[in-house]
Amino acid sequence: MDVARMKPEEARAMIRRNEWTRPTSGVAGGYTQANLVILKKDLAFEFLLFCQRNPKPCPVLDVTEPGSPVPNLVAPEADVRTDLPKYRIYRHGELVEEVTDIVKFWEDDLVAFLLGCSFTFESAMLKNGIPVRHLEEGCNVPMYKTHIPCVKAGRFEGPMVVSMRPIPETHVVRAVQVTSRFPAVHGAPVQIGNPEAIGISNMDRPDFGDPVTIKEGEVPVFWACGVTPQAVAMQVKPELMITHAPGHMLITDLRDEQFGVL
Amino acid sequence: MDVARMKPEEARAMIRRNEWTRPTSGVAGGYTQANLVILKKDLAFEFLLFCQRNPKPCPVLDVTEPGSPVPNLVAPEADVRTDLPKYRIYRHGELVEEVTDIVKFWEDDLVAFLLGCSFTFESAMLKNGIPVRHLEEGCNVPMYKTHIPCVKAGRFEGPMVVSMRPIPETHVVRAVQVTSRFPAVHGAPVQIGNPEAIGISNMDRPDFGDPVTIKEGEVPVFWACGVTPQAVAMQVKPELMITHAPGHMLITDLRDEQFGVL
Incomplete structure (x- = not known):
């Protein structure tokens, strides 16, 4: 079974049948994957x-109508309640459960947000011969809290x-x-080469994910990360919030290249 | 008084004092201007x-907090109630009044949307030696309803x-x-050279604005237009909707070039 060559609808059907409960990196190659955040309509x-x-x-790649589990813009045949391999249920800001579908948690006033993820630009980097260290080292990308404030x-x-990805000079x-x-x-980087300038003091101790090797002649380059909205939403301690489990994304019908602006 | 060289805050102060009630095209050159749509929070x-x-x-360039008239992202010192030269008040989808400030119409649950306008890309075209016909002819840009459906x-x-702008081949x-x-x-065009393909039958009769000359060797090129959201909002017949009067924009603190993605 060559999951890399699957069509998005085949991959989602496999996931819906719970035949794939692992991370989606590399599944349905060339198709855009999305982060998921589900909140009640009042938020x-x-x-x-x-x-x-x-x-x-x-x-933001797509937002569902309140109560509808269908992401009409990015995958009109998909159902966000069943088509991701793994979900996390948060109540009042606390992780209470990890599940493979969220049918029984669904409510009429839920709104699902699908947010772009870095898989798309990493794929473009690889096609341009730019190494992506955490893929080489088979671990999660290192992520750091900064002192850059988001706009409230x-x-x-x-x-x-x-x-952070270390890039050869x-x-x-x-x-x-x-x-x-x-x-x-996520687009262009937010910082090149100076972690302290954005409030990162220890590169060996990422706040999320795993540390990676920075080789001689490489520069740490920092991109805005999709963990931000989840971290921010968590602080509000919403009564109910549902997200994808890290790395377990929604596979959309859109190709990565369709998001290239030029 | 050279209005083209004014700083945005100077131009807005002049407008606030009702010393400028004309269209803003050419005022505070190089700074981005924005369309305005104000609706109640429930919409x-x-x-x-x-x-x-x-x-x-x-x-979308900016959205104010409900009840706040301050566009924090694009002009934190501005007030959308006073800083545009002319406004239109719509009640239940009908234009009822044109005014130079909206202080007395302001309510605690109003939300102001500031939307990008074509002045920015027209300025970039002119700098690239591409003619902009309606500017040459001193009239409004011709606008047409298409049969391209917006996503609901x-x-x-x-x-x-x-x-539509006629562009030399x-x-x-x-x-x-x-x-x-x-x-x-608005970005890249939506159609090049074939008005009928998007449901436009008569180029001489635009639905909004004025017709312009299409010269020998020129191709009509079509861009998505900021009149769309106003037209769509009007159909909902909201109890109250306030917009800028055509051409009478908010001058922001951001420079046109800051919106260039590359």
């Missing part, structure tokens, strides 16, 4: 506003979380160009 | 969702309105490149 306007004001960490929206506020300009093409999936 | 989520789903006609969001739905590719740099202000 939805403020959260959408937060995303609109902070497009680098929170690139209603109850939602907090610092930006960034992901000779490739830094190309890495900026390549990722700038994809503003819908 | 705000659906309208923001509509904009998010239709970014080409509805490029709650009560908001309807066809896309486009603006030799400049069409460059016009696509130049405007693609500015996705936050």
Whole structure:
């Protein structure tokens, strides 16, 4: 079974049957994957506003109608309640359960937000011969809290979380160009080469994910990270919040290249 | 008084004192101007969702907190109630009044949407030596209803309105490149050269604005137009809707070039 060559609808059907409960990296290659955040409607306007004001960490790909589990723009045949391999249920800001579908948690006033993820620009980097260290080392990307404040929206506020990829000096300009093409999936970096300038004191101790090797002649480059909206939403301690489990994304019908602005 | 060289805050102060009640084209050159749509909070989520789903006609630059007249992201010193030269008041979808400030219409549950306008990309076209016909002819840009449906969001739905600029054949590719740099202000064209393909039967009779000359060797090129969200909002017949009067924009503190993605 070559999951990399599956069509998105085949991959989602496999996931819906609980035949794939692992991370989705590499599944249905070339198709865009999305982060999921589900909140009740009474928080939805403020959260959408937060995303609109902070497009680098929170690139909105789709928002469902209240009560509808169908992401009409990115995958009109999909169902966000069943088509991701793993979900996390948070009550009042506490993780209470990890499940493979959320049918029994669904309510009439839930709104699902699908946010762009870094898989898209990492794929573009690889196609341009730019190494992606955490993929080489088979671990999660290192993520750090910064002291860059997000723009507040209603109850939602907090610092930006960034992901870091060490880039060979000779490739830094190309890495900026390549990722700038994809503003819908975090876009250009937010910092090049100076972690302290954004409040990161220890590169060996990421706040999320795993540390990776920075080789001689490589520069740490930082991108706004999709963990930001989850971290910010958590602080509000919503009665109910549902997210994908890290790495267990929704596979959309849209191709990565369709998000390139030029 | 050289209004083109004014700083945004100077221009807004002049407008606030009602010393400038004309269109803002050419005022505070190089700074981004924005369309205004004000709705009550109960429609705000659906309208923001509509904009998010239709970014080409509805490029959101800023959304105020409910009840606040301050556009914090684009002009934190501005007040949307006084800083535009002319406003239109709509009640239940009908234009009832045109005024130079909206202080007495302001309510605690109003939300102001600031949307990107074509002035930004027209300025970029001119800098690239691409002619802009309606500026040459001193009239309004011709706008047409199409049969391209917008993506529905709650009560908001309807066809896309486009603006048309005749471009010399030799400049069409460059016009696509130049405007693609500015996705936050309508971005790349939606159609090149075939009005009937998008449901436009008579180029001499625009639905809004004025007809312009299409010269020998020129191609009509169509861009998504900021009239779309107003037209769509009007169909919902909201109890109260306030917009800028056509051409009478908010001058923001951001420079046009800051919206270039590359």
